[in-house]
Structure formats: structure tokens, C-alpha cells
Amino acid sequence: MFNRLRPLFPYLRRYWRSFAWGCLALVIYNCTKAVLPLIIGRAVDGLRHDLSARHVALYASLLLGLAVVSGTFLYLMRQIIIGASREIEFDLRNDLFANLELQPPSFFQRHRTGDIMARSTNDLSAVRQLLGPAIMYAANTIVFTAAALPFMMRISPHLTLVAFLPLPFASILVQYFGAKIHTRFERIQAMFSDISAQAEENFTGARLIRAFAQEEAQIAAFEESNREYIRRSLLLARLMAMLWPTLELVLGLSLMITLLVGGREVVLHHITVGQFTSYNVYMVQLTWPMIAIGWVVNLVQRGTASVTRIHALMIEKPAIDDSNADASLKDVAIQGDITFDHLRFTYATGPEVLHDISLHVPAGSSLAIVGPTGAGKSTLTALIPRLQDADAGMVLIDGRPIASYPLATLRGAIGTVPQETFLFSATIHDNVSFGVPGATRDEVVEAARVAHIADEILEFPHGFDTIVGERGVTLSGGQKQRTAIARAILRDPRILILDDALASVDTYTEEQILNGLRTVMQGRTSILIAHRVSTARSADRIAVLVDGRVAELGTHDELLARGGYYAELAEKQSLEQELEAV
Numbered sequence: 139m140f141n142r143l144r145p146l147f148p149y150l151r152r153y154w155r156s157f158a159w160g161c162l163a164l165v166i167y168n169c170t171k172a173v174l175p176l177i178i179g180r181a182v183d184g185l186r187h188d189l190s191a192r193h194v195a196l197y198a199s200l201l202l203g204l205a206v207v208s209g210t211f212l213y214l215m216r217q218i219i220i221g222a223s224r225e226i227e228f229d230l231r232n233d234l235f236a237n238l239e240l241q242p243p244s245f246f247q248r249h250r251t252g253d254i255m256a257r258s259t260n261d262l263s264a265v266r267q268l269l270g271p272a273i274m275y276a277a278n279t280i281v282f283t284a285a286a287l288p289f290m291m292r293i294s295p296h297l298t299l300v301a302f303l304p305l306p307f308a309s310i311l312v313q314y315f316g317a318k319i320h321t322r323f324e325r326i327q328a329m330f331s332d333i334s335a336q337a338e339e340n341f342t343g344a345r346l347i348r349a350f351a352q353e354e355a356q357i358a359a360f361e362e363s364n365r366e367y368i369r370r371s372l373l374l375a376r377l378m379a380m381l382w383p384t385l386e387l388v389l390g391l392s393l394m395i396t397l398l399v400g401g402r403e404v405v406l407h408h409i410t411v412g413q414f415t416s417y418n419v420y421m422v423q424l425t426w427p428m429i430a431i432g433w434v435v436n437l438v439q440r441g442t443a444s445v446t447r448i449h450a451l452m453i454e455k456p457a458i459d460d461s462n463a464d465a466s467l468k469d470v471a472i473q474g475d476i477t478f479d480h481l482r483f484t485y486a487t488g489p490e491v492l493h494d495i496s497l498h499v500p501a502g503s504s505l506a507i508v509g510p511t512g513a514g515k516s517t518l519t520a521l522i523p524r525l526q527d528a529d530a531g532m533v534l535i536d537g538r539p540i541a542s543y544p545l546a547t548l549r550g551a552i553g554t555v556p557q558e559t560f561l562f563s564a565t566i567h568d569n570v571s572f573g574v575p576g577a578t579r580d581e582v583v584e585a586a587r588v589a590h591i592a593d594e595i596l597e598f599p600h601g602f603d604t605i606v607g608e609r610g611v612t613l614s615g616g617q618k619q620r621t622a623i624a625r626a627i628l629r630d631p632r633i634l635i636l637d638d639a640l641a642s643v644d645t646y647t648e649e650q651i652l653n654g655l656r657t658v659m660q661g662r663t664s665i666l667i668a669h670r671v672s673t674a675r676s677a678d679r680i681a682v683l684v685d686g687r688v689a690e691l692g693t694h695d696e697l698l699a700r701g702g703y704y705a706e707l708a709e710k711q712s713l714e715q716e717l718e719a720v
């Protein structure tokens with residue numbers, strides 16, 4: 139177990155001072171607490187000789203003084219130790235997030251989002267409980283038992299032996315029930331996540347459900363999940379209901395033994411009534427620390443498993459990094475000359491997707507990529523900003539392998555509009571300026587103008603300050619795409635990659651955007667993936683990708699003359715247009 143907790147050592151080392159001060163407070167608190175029963179005993183015994191108000195007042199003030207001291211140190215102990223565990227949780231969460239943020243997209247394919255979220259929330263909270271409450275209560279039990287035991291033994295070793303006997307059972311009971319409670323609680327949580335996800339999908343997919351008239355079926359499915367949730371909750375309630383009476387039975391047994399054996403000792407004049415009273419107070423004081431031990435065992439088991447799970451994510455080194463980069467290229471001005479040299483590419487799973495592709499896109503030129511769905515177009519473009527990594531030397535920019543550029547430099551020179559537009563739940567301004575956080579409003583509006591979205595945005599109630607997504611307006615597919623184009627343009631990139639970015643706009647808007655882009659992209663390299671000939675035709679060259687191979691390459695006219703896939707596509711689309719016009 140010690141080894142499994144090793145990943146926490148650097149964090150514990152960082153906060154060792156807090157833990158040391160916390161432990162000091164813990165020792166003082168427990169020592170004062172252990173003296174308390176003695177004073178009560180003395181007070182009771184004293185009453186036999188001096189039955190005066192002064193005597194009572196003296197002991198009452200002594201007890202009050204002790205209570206104040208122990209209360210103060212109890213506060214300090216909790217504040218310092220729990221505080222330190224919260225600080226460690228904070229550091230761990232930051233480190234975990236920072237590592238996740240560096241992972242390439244393939245990482246998020248390998249790990250389910252739900253699993254990552256669970257590790258970042260439940261597991262982190264389990265680690266915090268291990269470092270805070272578990273350490274604190276374990277130390278509390280040890281120190282208090284060590285402080286109280288000599289006094290108890292002095293009063294009566296015989297009584298101590300028998301009264302202590304049932305106490306470990308309280309720990310075992312709590313540990314046993316605790317483990318079962320945890321399992322049942324997790325099942326409830328899992329069901330609750332299912333219900334939440336179900337509800338969320340029903341709200342976001344409201345249109346689809348209404349359109350398919352599936353309300354009744356959805357209500358029935360929800361009711362079924364809800365019934366399962368309540369069934370699991372009742373199972374937990376039953377377990378909880380059994381725990382406390384059982385615990386009270388064990389603790390009551392211990393008190394009964396104390397009363398029987400201790401009472402006999404008093405009758406036999408082996409101990410005084412005051413000592414007997416002290417003893418009883420000790421037993422009551424020991425109740426919680428004994429219960430806590432069982433709880434601590436569970437916290438430690440759960441926390442240790444969570445440390446392992448979090449650590450597994452923390453040690454995942456980003457598969458795509460700067461390890462082969464040449465630091466002297468950090469500030470190099472990338473021109474945008476792209477070469478694919480006998481490129482082959484296979485994803486972590488599945489067969490080879492791109493086969494022996496050799497293509498050269500000179501700096502400042504434009505290349506359109508067309509081809510059937512699944513041909514590998516998106517994969518090819520994802521290799522340029524290294525969202526996926528091809529083998530060394532297969533993709534070059536300005537004659538250098540892309541891995542030799544530091545990632546920030548490489549990606550800083552590229553503006554990408556992905557196939558699936560993602561907008562943050564933020565203002566349109568913030569979405570457009572995502573890649574250039576300090577951009578002024580004028581720059582943002584200018585980029586939006588080129589993308590032909592500015593006028594539509596200005597018609598929204600709050601213009602560029604309109605929030606998009608769940609908390610604000612919902613943009614149409616075409617509006618989202620154009621916002622994403624504005625986002626890429628604002629970066630003023632040397633290389634612009636549009637992955638089917640004009641698919642959701644009509645041919646008129648498409649032409650407007652292309653006209654705007656032509657001006658902006660002068661002297662820059664652009665790669666456009668397109669399904670429409672109207673998007674591809676204006677590019678300097680067009681590559682037709684079929685089954686991961688370049689099947690055709692040339693200008694619009696050359697490819698038309700060739701009579702292959704492209705010419706067929708052009709004919710089909712012009713026929714469609716004619717039909718539409720009719």
C-alpha cells in the first residue's frame with residue numbers, strides 16, 4: 139500500500155509544515171481531552187468531603203477552561219489538516235487538468251469522457267478524504283487512546299481489559315457496513331448519472347423526440363430508470379437503518395460491562411465513585427474514535443485505489459509533443475510550403491488509411507481535396523497541425539519535418555476550421571477571438587466580415603456580445619461554420635485548412651465567402667476539403683482522394699478533361715443544379 143501511495147509524497151512534502159502543525163494541535167487537543175474525565179472524577183470524589191457551592195464552582199470553571207483549550211485546538215487541528223488536504227486536492231486537480239489539456243485527440247478516444255470526469259471528481263475527492271479526515275481521525279484515535287489508556291489502567295487494569303473487549307467490534311462493524319454502503323452508494327450514483335444523461339438527451343433532443351412522436355416511449359423509459367434509482371436508494375436506506383442499531387448494541391454492551399464490572403469494583407472499594415465516573419466518561423469519549431477506525435479503513439482503501447487511478451492519468455505522457463523539436467525554430471517564420479512524402483498513416487486501431495501519398499503544396503498556393511466519404515481527407519489535413527502524428531519525415535513544411543518545429547510554432551502558423559464546428563458557451567466575440575485572445579472588436583468584426591457572418595451577428599440583440607450555446611442563442615449550422623471560419627481567419631495564419639467548412643452554406647454564400655477568402659489568403663497556403671465542385675474549382679490545384687490514395691491531381695480544367703471521378707462529380711452536380719433551376 140505504501141508504494142501505491144507514493145505518487146502523493148511530493149504533495150505531502152509540499153505541505154509537511156501544515157501537517158506538522160496540525161498534528162501538534164491534535165496532540166494538545168487529545169491531551170486536554172484525556173484530562174477532562176479525571177477532573178470530573180476529582181469533582182465527584184471531592185463532593186463527599188466538601189459539599190459546597192465554592193467546590194462545585196471551582197471544578198466547573200476548571201472544566202470550562204479545559205473545554206475552551208481543547209475546543210480551540212480541535213478547531214486548529216481541523217482547520218490546518220483539512221485545509222492542507224484541500225490544498226493538495228487543488229494542486230492535484232490543476233496538475234491533472236494540465237496533463238489532460240496536453241493530450242492529443244486520440245487520448246480522448248481511448249478514455250471515455252465519463253471515466254475522465256469520474257477520476258477528476260470522485261477519485262480526487264476520495265484522495266482528499268484520505269489525506270484529510272482519514273489521517274486526522276486515525277491520528278486522533280491513536281493519540282487519544284495512548285493518552286487515556288494509562289489513566290484508565292491506573293483506575294483499574296481489570297476493568298480496562300473487559301470494557302475494551304467489545305470496542306474493536308464497533309470498528310469492524312463500521313468497516314463492514316461502510317464498504318457495503320459505499321458499493322450501494324456508487325450504484326445509486328451510477329444510476330443517477332444515467333438518469334441525468336437520459337434527461338439531458340431528452341431536453342437537447344426535444345426536436346427529434348417530438349418529430350418522431352416518441353414522448354410516451356421516452357416517459358416510460360425514464361420511469362423505468364427512475365424506479366431502478368429508487369430501488370437502489372431503498373437498499374441503501376435499509377443498510378443504514380441496520381448500521382446504527384447494531385452499533386448502539388455493541389457500544390451499549392461495552393457500557394454495560396463497564397457498569398457491571400466497575401460497579402462491583404466500587405462496591406468492593408477497589409475504586410472510588412469519582413474514579414468510576416471518570417472511567418465512564420473515558421468510555422464515552424472512546425466511542426467515536428473507535429467508530430472512526432472502521433471508517434478510516436474504508437477511506438484508506440478507497441483513497442488508495444483512487445490515487446492509483448488518478449496517477450494512471452497523470453503519468454500518461456502526451457503522445458504528440460516537442461521531444462523531437464529544434465528549439466532554435468521557435469521563432470522561425472513559417473512560409474507554408476507543404477510536402478507529403480510517401481505518406482502512409484494508420485490510426486491506433488484499424489487498417490492503413492492513407493497509402494503512399496506524395497503531394498506538394500507550394501507556399502501561397504491553394505489545394506482543394508475532394509473524394510468520396512471516408513477516403514481519408516480529414517485524416518490527411520489533421521496530420522499538418524499534428525493532431526495525429528505520421529511517421530517522421532513524411533510531412534514537411536518549408537522542407538523540414540513538421541516534428542522539428544515546436545508545436546506552438548507549428549500550430550501558431552495554422553488556422554483550422556474543423557468539419558464539426560465547436561463553439562464554446564461564450565460570446566460570439568470570445569468564440570471568434572479564441573485563437574487570439576487579445577483581439578480588438580474591430581479585428582473580430584473584420585474577420586467576421588470576411589467570413590460573411592458579421593451582418594447576421596450584428597442583428598442579434600447583443601451583437602458580438604451575444605452568448606451562443608445553452609445559455610444564449612442557437613446558431614444555424616451555416617452560421618456556426620462561418621463563425622469558425624472567422625475564428626481561423628483572425629489568427630492570420632500562413633496555412634489555412636478548411637475541412638468541409640462550406641458544406642452548411644448555400645452556393646451563393648459559399649461564393650461570397652470564397653471571394654472574401656481569396657483576398658485574405660493571397661500569399662498564404664490554403665487547403666480546402668470540399669464535396670462541391672463549386673468550392674474546389676477556384677483552387678490552384680485539386681487532388682482527388684479515393685481509398686486513401688491520390689487518384690487525380692490537377693487544375694479544374696485538367697481534371698474535367700481527364701474524365702475521371704472529378705469530371706463525373708462536376709457533371710452530376712451541374713445536372714442537379716439544372717434540375718433545381720427547372
Ligand SMILES: Nc1ncnc2c1ncn2[C@@H]1O[C@H](COP(=O)(O)OP(=O)(O)OP(=O)(O)O)[C@@H](O)[C@H]1O
Pocket residue numbers: 247485486487488491509510511512513514515516517518557
Ligand atoms: N480516430 C480514428 N480512429 C480510427 N479510424 C479513424 C479515425 N478517424 C477516421 N478513421 C477512419 O479513417 C478513414 C478516413 O476517415 P476521414 O475522416 O479522414 O475520411 P474523410 O475523407 O474526411 O470522410 P468525410 O468526407 O466523410 O469526412 C475512415 O475509414 C475512418 O473510419
